[in-house]
Amino acid sequence: MHRVVIVGGGAGGLELATKLGDTLGKRRQAHITLVDKCPTHVWKPLLHEVAAGSLDPATNHLEYAAQAHWHNFTFARGELVGLDRSRRSIRLAAVPDEDGGDEPLFPARELEYDTLVLAVGSTTHFFGIAGAEEHAISLDSVWQAERFRRRLLRKCAQKSDGRARGVVSPVKVVIIGAGATGVELAAELKKTAKAFRDFRLHGADERCDIHITLVEAGTRILPALSERVSEATARLLRGLGVDIMTGDSVMEVHGDRVSTRGGATFPADITVWAAGIKGPAVMELLDGLALNRLVQLNVTTSLQSETDPNVFALGDCASCLWEKGRFVPPRAQAAHQQASFMVNAIKCRIRGDALPTFSYRDLGSLVSVGSSGAVGNLMGGLVGRSMLVEGLMARAMYASLYRMHLSTISGYRRMLLDLMAHRLRRFLAPRVKLH
Ligand SMILES: Cc1cc2nc3c(=O)[nH]c(=O)nc-3n(C[C@H](O)[C@H](O)[C@H](O)COP(=O)(O)OP(=O)(O)OC[C@H]3O[C@@H](n4cnc5c(N)ncnc54)[C@H](O)[C@@H]3O)c2cc1C
Numbered sequence: 001m002h003r004v005v006i007v008g009g010g011a012g013g014l015e016l017a018t019k020l021g022d023t024l025g026k027r028r029q030a031h032i033t034l035v036d037k038c039p040t041h042v043w044k045p046l047l048h049e050v051a052a053g054s055l056d057p058a059t060n061h062l063e064y065a066a067q068a069h070w071h072n073f074t075f076a077r078g079e080l081v082g083l084d085r086s087r088r089s090i091r092l093a094a095v096p097d098e099d100g101g102d103e104p105l106f107p108a109r110e111l112e113y114d115t116l117v118l119a120v121g122s123t124t125h126f127f128g129i130a131g132a133e134e135h136a137i138s139l140d141s142v143w144q145a146e147r148f149r150r151r152l153l154r155k156c157a158q159k160s161d162g163r164a165r166g167v168v169s170p171v172k173v174v175i176i177g178a179g180a181t182g183v184e185l186a187a188e189l190k191k192t193a194k195a196f197r198d199f200r201l202h203g204a205d206e207r208c209d210i211h212i213t214l215v216e217a218g219t220r221i222l223p224a225l226s227e228r229v230s231e232a233t234a235r236l237l238r239g240l241g242v243d244i245m246t247g248d249s250v251m252e253v254h255g256d257r258v259s260t261r262g263g264a265t266f267p268a269d270i271t272v273w274a275a276g277i278k279g280p281a282v283m284e285l286l287d288g289l290a291l292n293r294l295v296q297l298n299v300t301t302s303l304q305s306e307t308d309p310n311v312f313a314l315g316d317c318a319s320c321l322w323e324k325g326r327f328v329p330p331r332a333q334a335a336h337q338q339a340s341f342m343v344n345a346i347k348c349r350i351r352g353d354a355l356p357t358f359s360y361r362d363l364g365s366l367v368s369v370g371s372s373g374a375v376g377n378l379m380g381g382l383v384g385r386s387m388l389v390e391g392l393m394a395r396a397m398y399a400s401l402y403r404m405h406l407s408t409i410s411g412y413r414r415m416l417l418d419l420m421a422h423r424l425r426r427f428l429a430p431r432v433k434l435h
Contacts, residue, residue, distance in 0.1 A: 001031045002030040003115070005090060007120055009038075051152075094107050117346075134253075153435070172266075173211070174268040176253070178216035183237065211241075213268075218246060229365070236369045
């Protein structure tokens with residue numbers, strides 16, 4: 001049987017493994033293996049909610065082993081650390097015992113493939129800014145989002161203690177980068193601040209709860225989206241009490257402050273870096289596959305590596321030409337479309353047919369700006385022109401993006417059951433994690 005190995009079970013890789021398992025795997029026409037370094041999947045666009053405590057990853061994750069069992073593919077846990085193209089095999093590092101035992105959970109091993117699909121996503125690009133990697137938290141993984149949340153709780157507890165002694169000061173969060181990640185985190189944190197106030201965890205009034213500064217080098221927030229969306233979002237954020245600083249780039253990140261090239265200094269109890277992405281470091285260890293300067297794999301319009309026709313890439317780790325010299329943007333929407341395309345491409349490859357051509361369709365961008373139905377967004381391809389959508393309608397559309405992802409990987413029925421469970425949980429627990 002043709003062996004398809006997919007590395008990375010994120011927005012794109014998990015959809016691909018599930019769809020291939022449901023078709024080729026079920027009919028025993030190919031053996032599908034999904035590799036991931038983590039045992040569970042959490043949809044990455046939810047990470048700002050994990051960081052703000054409004055989403056518990058423990059109740060919103062999907063276990064790869066169970067998904068593999070339900071959808072006729074094999075799951076192999078391990079981190080990709082090498083590739084041997086002549087032998088068509090990848091190398092996975094040993095998975096250490098989390099309890100510190102000498103025996104690894106899984107030993108280092110090799111996996112052979114006929115078709116390899118890289119879907120390992122991206123990591124934060126710190127652009128060599130002094131102190132950024134050392135002092136700022138990024139939101140690349142559940143672990144990092146949880147780290148932010150725990151630090152926020154700790155800082156809130158410390159400040160509350162200070163208030164008891166008569167020292168009133170808010171927890172100061174500086175978010176560097178006002179793209180979708182930074183903007184959504186800022187808005188979500190304002191929700192968290194309100195919940196903390198309600199539960200008397202921190203900040204009896206708005207002046208001393210959580211103060212957020214959003215720093216953006218570009219002249220406006222959401223520089224990748226239209227001006228109308230940017231303006232509407234900035235208005236909503238300011239209404240929430242978020243300070244927005246644009247047109248000034250960060251020069252250095254310190255343990256307790258952020259300084260900019262323009263000479264400004266922002267005191268910071270917590271600094272978040274949300275200013276750019278690049279391919280994961282492992283991409284440079286993959287047997288000389290051609291990469292771009294952002295360490296993403298250069299792929300043709302069939303998503304095939306320019307260097308090796310047996311290797312494909314999709315999602316954030318792929319650099320695929322789109323239109324007018326632009327490249328497909330690093331978005332869940334693109335990863336989803338490329339996963340659907342790859343199902344067909346792999347079927348063609350197995351049959352020996354010519355590979356189809358991928359064409360990205362921009363359906364617009366939605367940015368969540370808090371709970372009050374306040375979402376500014378842009379719809380492009382769907383309506384044939386650009387349109388601004390705000391308020392409850394946009395909020396519902398934003399929520400439906402995750403529902404669509406769930407529906408793709410779990411089916412419509414399971415997605416509805418999950419939605420019901422989610423709604424029920426709202427009555428049983430606070431909306432924000434308090435510990
Ligand atoms: C806070 C936040 C909000 C976002 N909001 C939006 C949004 O609203 N809309 C939108 O379209 N996009 C959004 N994005 C971007 C979106 O999440 C990504 O574009 C999308 O997840 C990319 O999908 P992917 O499959 O390429 O990678 P990912 O979803 O990142 O998955 C990569 C997978 O590879 C695994 N992996 C990585 N390295 C290895 C290795 N060496 N070995 C084995 N496994 C490995 C990881 O564990 C992970 O499971 C957001 C991102 C963030 C961080």
